[in-house]
Amino acid sequence: MAARRRLKRVAASQSGFLSFKSPSDTTASVGSRRKRVNKNKKKNWNKYSDVNDVDEFLEDIRHQERTTGGLLSEKTDDSLFFLDLGQPEKPQPQGKLGKASRPLRIDLILQPDSLVPPPKDILAYQQPNAKKLRRIAQKAEQLAAKGVVPRKQKRLLNRRPVDKTVKKAVTEANNNPDRDYYDIWGQELSADPWYLQQTGKKLVKRPEKLNEKPSVLPAVEVIAPGGSYNPDFFSHQVTQNTKFMTSQATCMLLKWYQSIYTLCTFSYFKQVEGLVEEEEENNVEESAPSKEDEEAALAAIAVTQKKTEKQIKKEKAEKLKEQQRLTSRRQTEQQQQLFQLRSIKASIRQQEEKTKSKQMQRRAKQEAQKAQPRRLGKLKFQAPDLDVQLSDELAGSLRQLKPEGSILKDRFKSFQKRNLIEPRERAKFKRKLKVKYVEKRAFKEIT
């Protein structure tokens, strides 16, 4: 109500407005005698002064500042208007700024150009104990200027510096490329042997037998002359032939042939055997009639169950006779041996020669065995195939040479040959439990 009244009054006082009362109603006295108001008091400032236009004006200004970044009247013509000349004929030159470095028009448009700055976040600047911290810092500065060092810093400075050992494990490893070597054979025992023994650092002596090499073969066997990259014609032929003869395939073929041969000859001999046996029988018959008698006698003795006294006596007499005969034979033999000296000597010599030759053979065999690879373990040593290039594979020059065989494999086999490692095969995947294959139900119906 008071506001309405105020409004009426303000409206009435302003020049442009018509008073609510009709002009016919208004008396000259009202028009001529306006009530005198005291504008000096603060109370009347709001009541009787009309600031609408100023308000509007200021509002307008603030609005412009907020939204368009400054007063429009103060803006240049170029920023507000542009001359529409139609499509430009040529693309406008970029100038020094290339496309990348020139800012986009839309970015320029969208940038905040209001003169009203965003409000400050006061909380971000507030620190509850800022004064205290400042005081502490000042005090520390003063003390440091005097030379007094706080306890923590003292301890920090006294602490030993950290030795940044760059990966100790790598430098100590055996295959470190930059490792150091020293004269291992020149240095004599640096420490006292008694000390080493007492502290348990003495190394056990290596048994003498371990210093012998396990094989007499040389470490590196040079390839035959036919293995040269540009070989002589006949050496190459010889190497090719040896490779053919010793290769795995030919060995297997030969074995197969042999087995077939033995089968055939076996069957042949069986047929012949019959004939041979008949011949032998005729020869054997005459020389062994006595044997048959003895056999018959033995058979007869085995059959009788009880022996009569007569028979027992008879047997005893026979035994005695035998013994006497034997002793007399022995005697005569001994006497006769004197005359047989020469033949005895000859037979002894023959035996000795036999044993000697056998010994030599055995020794030669042993020597040959030393050069062979020993059987150490489940697998036998498979000699590697000779490396030979066929005649059409031979290269004329070093540039066109295609190397044959792998040295890694060659070295591996050499180690096996010299009994350094046992022959090994790549481990195969063995299944302990069988895999069961089951058809899916869906497919069972189909099939």
Added chain:
Amino acid sequence: MGGIQKKKYERGSATNYITRNRARKKLMLSLPDFRRLCILKGIYPHEPKHKKKVNKGSTAPRTFYLLKDIRFLLHEPIVSKFREYKIFVRKLRRAYGKTEWSAVERLKENKPAYKLDHIVKERYPTFIDALRDIDDALCMCFLFSTFARTGKCHVQTIQLCRRLTVEWMNYVIASRALRKVFLSIKGIYYQAEVMGQLITWLVPYQFSHDHPTDVDYRVMATFTELYTTLLGFVNFRLYQSLNLVYPPKKLSALSSSLARVVSSSEEEEAKLDQFPDEEEQKQLETQKKIFEGLKFFINREVPRESLAFVIRCFGGQVSWDKSVCIGSTYDVTDETITHQIVDRPNVDKQYMNRYYIQPQWVYDCVNTKMRLPVEDYFLGVTLPPHLSPFVEEKEGDYVPPEKLKIMALQRGEKPDEEEDEEEEEEEEEDENEEEEDDEEEAEEKNLKKMEEQRSQGKSLQVKVTPGKVKAENRARLEQEEKAEEKRLAIMMMKKKEKYLYDKIMFGKKRQVREANKLAAKRKAHDDAEKAKKKKARK
């Protein structure tokens, strides 16, 4: 009967051997660890003489080790390192599984490592022992240094092998120890003489890299571990013996010479071979300087390292294109180059005062210990065959004609001018025939003259002069007597003995017969070639 009965397999060879699995359990190691330990310590399985006894009656194939060897292994300090490593792996795996990365870092920094120095000292108590076994070590190191740097084996091992092999090659260059080289289809064989020991090693070609699947890499890596250590110590000692600084710097190019500890006045003193014969020594000295004063340039397509090594071993200077490798001292355009080694059929730009030869010339010169004539090795010429210097021909064996030529050259005779060109041969033959005819004619003429004179009754100019005592070759006479005796003895042999004797001689003469056969074949082959050429010409 009193007393305890003796039981079988309780004493003797059955108790001296132990099977592999038993040994492994005794040492408390896993099988790969056990294998590694045996390789490092040099303990090898043995094959017992009486397998059945050792195997306690069964014939199952088992690997046996000597019990004393395994007991010796128990005292080895590396065994504890193996066990520590096993624990380390377990802890690391756990840390990875729990994603405790700080623990992983800590563990990795403190990874247990072992050194093999004491093993090397134990296995090779003197330096000469080590030198005797260095063949194997060199082969393995050279082989590993050519491996590609993928993850199959540690990259550090490959780098270490590379360093050691380069050091070794530089030592051989400095001591001029190289004697023989042989290019084979597998690789290059070298032989050097170091401190009286002949050392042979095999280097693979740089461009062959097929990794076969049936080779156990772990075993080879273990061998390499031991051999790198050994080779390092041997290198140190060898460098020390020549008063050179070890480890040398900037070596990989093989072009620079090594720094010396002592002043250069002692350079020429290195007397590695002790020959009582002065002549031989002089010969050796000349042989060591075949390429002295020559300047070589190696083209891109030629194996650079091998050639550089060989040439420098014999006193020559080498260089190569800058883009191939560091360390090239001079360029192609250098005017003082005497020989350029090329492997292509032709070269674009040819300089006047230098020879363009194929690489085989260098190797053949080294093998024959003299500078061979360069004409046979020009570009585009079919090379003579590369003969193996490791073959020693006995009497009666087949010797290829090229080798005969070379031996003739070595003796200093004029090089055979009979080339394989047809026309020249024919000409020569004709000439020979003519010469022979001439000689015959001359003889005939003489005879005719004498006859004429006789018929004419003139006294011949031939006079009866007092007989000269011919200096009887005593040795020859003795030989003849012996031969006669032998013949008599053969005649007097009995049938059986004669039969045996014939058999023996047949066997002995077999080699000679084979050599003759091969020579005949060669001749036939050559004739065939000639005929072919003739036809082509016509």
